Amino acid sequence: MSAATNPVSQAVVWLNDPLNWTNPGGILDRLGEHVSISAAAVLVGCLVAWPLGLWLGHTGRGGGLVVLVSNLTLAVPTLALLTILPLTFLGFGRPAVVVALAVFAVPPLLANAYTGVRQVDPQTREAARGMGMTGAQVLRRVELPLAVPYLAAGFRTAAVQVVATAALATFVNGGGLGEIIRFGFGLSIAVGGGQILAGGLLVAGLAVSVELLFAFVERLVTPRPLRRVRRRAGRRAADAVAGS
């Protein structure tokens, strides 16, 4: 108990207590909630953003819409969306949280899908046309495969962002690892400092792991000759999300 004044050693003590992991509402429970909420949100985001982004990119229209969507979501606080959606027909509970998080997953997914199709060499597209492909065939057989690295980059950005944002679900009692932090703050810093810090480490660790995991996936789905060039392009597409 002598080390209890230092938040770091408090956090180490807290993380080393097996009950904190296995108790109901412990770390493992919260981690499961966090991952399942995030996965559902990213899935919903993909289902909405990818078809729309691919189609907009294919027709070459709607670039302004893509920027508008990302700018709008930048200005709306996550907390506001998390508290407003339960008031609508979605009702209080997990679906509202998932939809709120999905809204924040849409901009990177949309922008990258759009950019991915737009960056296809016009000559390639014309060659496909010349071979007698219809518009849908060009999209499915030429543009979509060439856009896959961009889709992967957008997926990574969205997944990391959703995992980070899901920590805020605790404010609307949505579960997730954020609960650990908020509970710690409820105990006051003197008592819960270690738990707060431990919760922060868990949330940050999860976000970084997701980032690394999907960076690896992104590399896997990018054909080798494209890897060096693609990397920079992916960053640029991600920047487009930030509205610049």
Add this chain to the structure above:
Amino acid sequence: MSFRLSYRADPGNPWFSWQYVRDNSETVLNALREHTTLTLRAVLIAALIAVPLAVVAYWFRPLTGPILALTGVLYTVPSLALFAFVAPYLGIGVATVLSVVVLYALLVIVRNTVAGLNQVPAEVREAAEGMGYGRWGRLLRIELPLALPGILTGLRLATVSTVALVTVGVVIGRGGLGQIIFAGFQNNLYKAQIMTGTLLCVLLALVLDLLLVGAGRLLTPWLRGRTG
């Protein structure tokens, strides 16, 4: 007086209520004031750190990667986790909110400032050198003014995201307008209160953004004809 009575007769749970705004104007205005000052201070501090950092990254090329990577890592850490890291040391107060928000704003400003500086054409730089400008003179008289559009883009993005981010401060009870939103949520999902907080947040972001756009137009008169 009559509409007041009719309101009392049917309080309900409307999406928006002027009655709520009037009855709680003091609380709402206080929250708005706190939110605004927090945002302005955060962006100012972030700019004072980020612009020199960007200049260092611009002058010493090998440092560009590490500086951008460091700010990028800070950006990957979820905001709530950052609060959790800072709060045990800085305590429950404005300092904690301010430092978290500043850390987030850094990346956007640094990245855009570096981009702005890199956009300065090489001929311009060489011409300035030929005219006898030293490193500092060139930076202050030529490169920074030419990088202003990039810097302003960074400031705009940082301001808008900071307005949204300050609301996370509710975790330590210093969330500005987030406090109003959260209280509305706890207040049996009182819609008017939640919407008032949200609308003010979005409006604040919009107003600050427009102010920065206006300042940008004043500061870069040479761009006015071109981009109209």
